[in-house]
Amino acid sequence: xxxxxxxxxxxxxxxxxxxxxxxxxxxxxxxxxxxxxxxxxxxxxxxxxxxxxxxxxxxxxxxxxxxxxxxxxxxxxxxxxxxxxxxxxxxxxxxxxxxxxxxxxxxxxxxxxxxxxxxxxxxxxxxxxxxxxxxxxxxxxxxxxxxxxxxxxxxxxxxxxxxxxxxxxxxxxxxxxxxxxxxxxxxxxxxxxxxxxxxxxxxxxxxxxxxxxxxxxxxxxxxxxxxxxxxxxxxxxxxxxxxxxxxxxxxxxxxxxxxxxxxxxxxxxxxxxxxxxxxxxxxxxxxxxxxxxxxxxxxxxxxxxxxxxxxxxxxxxxxxxxxxxxxxxxxxxxxxxxxxxxxxxxxxxxxxx
Numbered sequence: 001x002x003x004x005x006x007x008x009x010x011x012x013x014x015x016x017x018x019x020x021x022x023x024x025x026x027x028x029x030x031x032x033x034x035x036x037x038x039x040x041x042x043x044x045x046x047x048x049x050x051x052x053x054x055x056x057x058x059x060x061x062x063x064x065x066x067x068x069x070x071x072x073x074x075x076x077x078x079x080x081x082x083x084x085x086x087x088x089x090x091x092x093x094x095x096x097x098x099x100x101x102x103x104x105x106x107x108x109x110x111x112x113x114x115x116x117x118x119x120x121x122x123x124x125x126x127x128x129x130x131x132x133x134x135x136x137x138x139x140x141x142x143x144x145x146x147x148x149x150x151x152x153x154x155x156x157x158x159x160x161x162x163x164x165x166x167x168x169x170x171x172x173x174x175x176x177x178x179x180x181x182x183x184x185x186x187x188x189x190x191x192x193x194x195x196x197x198x199x200x201x202x203x204x205x206x207x208x209x210x211x212x213x214x215x216x217x218x219x220x221x222x223x224x225x226x227x228x229x230x231x232x233x234x235x236x237x238x239x240x241x242x243x244x245x246x247x248x249x250x251x252x253x254x255x256x257x258x259x260x261x262x263x264x265x266x267x268x269x270x271x272x273x274x275x276x277x278x279x280x281x282x283x284x285x286x287x288x289x290x291x292x293x294x295x296x297x298x299x300x301x302x303x304x305x306x307x308x309x310x311x312x313x314x315x316x317x318x319x320x321x322x323x324x325x326x327x328x329x330x331x332x333x334x335x336x337x338x339x340x341x342x343x344x345x346x347x348x349x350x351x352x353x
Contacts, residue, residue: 033063040072049076067093071103074110083114101130105137112144120144135165142174151178169198177211185215204235210242217245222252233262240266244276251279256286274303278310285317293317308339319349 036059043052053076059069070093074086090107097103108123124141128134138161145154155178161171176191192212213228229246232239243266247259263280266273281296297314300307315330328350334342 033059033066033069036062037066037069037072040069044072044076047079049079052076053080065096067097067100067103070096071100071106074106078106078110078113081113083110086110087114099130101127101134104130105134105140109140112140117144117147133164135161135168135171138164139168139170139174142171146174146178151182154178167194167198169195172198173205173208177207180211180215185218188212188215189219204231206232206236206239210245213242213245213249217249217252222249225249226253238269240270240273240276244273244279247276247279247283251283251286254286256283259283260287272303274300274307274310277303278307278313281310281317282313285313285320288320290317290321294321306337308334308337308342311337312339312342312345315345324349 036055040052040055040059043049043055053073056069056073056076060066060073063069070089074089074093077083077086077089087107087110090103090110093100093103094107104123104127108120108127111117111123112120121144124137124144127137128141131137138157142154142157142161145151145157155175158171158175158178162168162175165171172191172195176188176195179185179188179191189212192208192215195208209228209232213225213232216222216225216228226246226249229242229249232242233246236242243262247262247266250256250259250262260280260283263276263283266276267280270276277296277300281293281300284290284293284296294314294317297310297317300310301314304310311330311334315327315334318324318330319327328346331342331346331350335346
């Protein structure tokens, strides 16, 4: 009897455990497509876009009407530059949900990346009608306007994006670059600085750092300009423009030897960089190496015969060598080429020449 009781208890335990396991398994498999979608989101958060694509493809295979999965598929494909694949996924999603604002927005984005600008505008406009305060969409629209050379229109869209979401970093960065291009250097610096504060300066963007560096240079803050160029060159040691422009900043704080070091590196990579020869000649003039400086100016002019800045700078080196005739000849040539400073220098140094 006792033996039978033990068998009965054991059997009940086994049945109970099996039932619980079955229940647990059933709970896990209620929404397999949803589980795959959640797994894909984690992969996307880790920038594992190719893996996420495979996971999402499994999800839509299990649930062909999961619009969110198609949208994320398209997002991942855009990260891997498969813009046509992204368009296909979003078009399928739109068939399932014609008024899905997110889908319309990102389909426009996929067309934008694929250089299909009229299609991009069409879908952006449709998305904007649904949600007018979408700050991300307004930045996308601004980028499209920039492509169409409508800088004022782009600024207006970015202003609107920042109205709906103050301190939105992508809008601040875009507006800062535009302000620089429009010659509004102090406004550009403010926007770019605010953008860096918002992102806590954790994301490196070469264009943004170089734009701020150039804006600082234009307002005469050479040390701040140099600091930004240092970051660029540290990340991109073969960035010739950054090396040449950093050299210009160094010249303006009398670090002529440091400037020459940067320009030597730039010229090793690009022997036909006439700006680098001009700046190196200027740095050598600052070190009183006049003959070597003139050789660099000669090379700069040989590469670009109408480079007025090189004529002005060569004139300075010649004047330092007491070659007044050669100096004034160069200044007259620079004036003919439209130099903004040559005429004043002629009046100052070449009177009676």
